[in-house]
Amino acid sequence: MSVYFFQNWSFVAQVVPVVLTWLFLRRMTRPLRVFSAFLVVSLVSTVLNSYLSLHKIHNLWASNLFMPIQFGMLAYFFSFYVGHSIQRAIRLSIPIFILLWSINFLFLESIFTYSMYAKPIEYILLAAISAIALLTNYRRNLLSPRSDPLFWIGSGALLYFSSTAILFAMSSILLSISPQALRTVLSIQGMISILINLSYTIGILCLRHQSTYSGQPS
Numbered sequence: 001m002s003v004y005f006f007q008n009w010s011f012v013a014q015v016v017p018v019v020l021t022w023l024f025l026r027r028m029t030r031p032l033r034v035f036s037a038f039l040v041v042s043l044v045s046t047v048l049n050s051y052l053s054l055h056k057i058h059n060l061w062a063s064n065l066f067m068p069i070q071f072g073m074l075a076y077f078f079s080f081y082v083g084h085s086i087q088r089a090i091r092l093s094i095p096i097f098i099l100l101w102s103i104n105f106l107f108l109e110s111i112f113t114y115s116m117y118a119k120p121i122e123y124i125l126l127a128a129i130s131a132i133a134l135l136t137n138y139r140r141n142l143l144s145p146r147s148d149p150l151f152w153i154g155s156g157a158l159l160y161f162s163s164t165a166i167l168f169a170m171s172s173i174l175l176s177i178s179p180q181a182l183r184t185v186l187s188i189q190g191m192i193s194i195l196i197n198l199s200y201t202i203g204i205l206c207l208r209h210q211s212t213y214s215g216q217p218s
Helices: 005-023 030-054 060-079 084-108 118-140 149-177 179-209
Strands: none
Touching (some): 005 179, 030 060, 060 084, 060 118, 060 149, 084 118, 118 149, 149 179
C-alpha cells in the first residue's frame, strides 16, 4: 500500500467538516464559528502544502508559518469553555507563543527547516488546553457530554496533538533506522488525521438536533 494512501484520504476527510460548518453556520455560536474558520484556514494550508510538494517546491516554510495561526485559533476556541482564570491564562499564552515562535525562527531554527522545537511544544500545549476544556465540559455536562460538539472536537484535538507530538519526537530516530520506518510514521499520521476529522464531523453533526448550540461557554 502506498505511503500516500492514508494521506490522500485524510485530505478528503478534512474537506467534509469544512462543508458541514457552512451548512450549520447559522446554528453556531461565536466559539464554533472560530473553530469553523480554523477548519477553513487549515484546509487552505493543506492545499498549499500539497501544491508545493507536488511541484517539488520546498514547503516547510508554509507549515512553520501555519503554527502560530493554528495555535492562536484553537487556543482561543477552547478558551471559551474553561473557567475565567484559566481562560485568561490560555488567551495570554497566544501572544507568548507567538513571541517564542518568532524568537525560535529568528535565532534557533530556520523557517525553511523541519522544526524540532516549536512544533512539539505547540502540540503539547494544544493537547493540554484541549484536555482542560474537555474536563471542564464534562463537569458542566455530566448527563450527556457526547451530545455536545465540544466533546467530539476536543477529543479529536487531544488525540491528534498528543499522538502527533510523540510521532514528531520519534521521527528523527526512525529516520536513522530506515526510510521505511519513517514512511510507516507518515501512514500512521494519515490514519490519525482521518480519525480526528471524523470526530470533528460528528461534533458538527450534533447541531442537527439543536435549534441553537446548547453549550454555555465562558
